[in-house]
Amino acid sequence: MEERTLKSPGHCTGTDHDYDVLQWDTRQGCEVRHILDRVADKWSLLTIAHLERHTLRFSELHRNIQGISHRMLTVTLRQLERDGLITRTIHPVIPPRVDYTLTPLGTTLHTTIQTLVNWTEHHQHEITAARTAYDNRQHNQPT
Amino acid sequence: MEERTLKSPGHCTGTDHDYDVLQWDTRQGCEVRHILDRVADKWSLLTIAHLERHTLRFSELHRNIQGISHRMLTVTLRQLERDGLITRTIHPVIPPRVDYTLTPLGTTLHTTIQTLVNWTEHHQHEITAARTAYDNRQHNQPT
């Protein structure tokens, strides 16, 4: 049973929406963690991006999101589908055809993500600079 | 040399801020990926949250972010420091004392993250519902 793969590894019983990042060690805010994990996942993000305004079939996604393995595309699509972020439409034809679309929810997520992307775009140079500075500092005591 | 741990596993030469999530397989937008990785990391996020408006020393963070190992706290702090998100201040006293603070950049990141957290908070029920629905659907053809 691969079913387990989709499920969260732990607890997360809390249905309260009493978010407090400071207590992620408890089960509060646990949802946030998982959403974040989904969103921050390379393939999830890429998939959502590609489905933005498009309906694509498995093979098209596989072709477009180059670098993704057959397996990971399947897994990713499953996760996103389970979370209600994308819709999976099976066309009962003989060469099987399955279409994937972003749900309204998925679209809003994409929009939200954009905020983070914008932040990054806006500050990438600062970060790059910080890294360079840090690295140079470290390189002073090698060997 | 543990130094490698901090560095990115791959390329990321692009300094252009021409973000196109659709081509993360190239080096464009690669930065976004890394920021996202940092941000989505359980401990990074927790650390940033705890440093929000506070200056804390290593032991305090270790105490507060309960569940984090000595090692991971060190690693996390290093990464965040390298990216210029936190500041590390060493007090040359005999029982060593090191303080960590969020940099202005780190603060803005924290704010941005909040957007995502808000989205999650706002849609968690939809997601939970979607998951439940999905899971029930699957449970119908067991064995």
Added chain:
DNA sequence: CGGAATCCTCGCTGATACTG
């Protein structure tokens, strides 16, 4: 073509022990 199951690697992380 879309997907599921199996195998196998390898990077992340925690535990532990040692410096300054």
Added chain:
DNA sequence: CAGTATCAGCGAGGATTCCG
């Protein structure tokens, strides 16, 4: 107290193969 280094265990993810 703060930090580094080493080792071991676990699990995510890639490749491959078979099914519908």
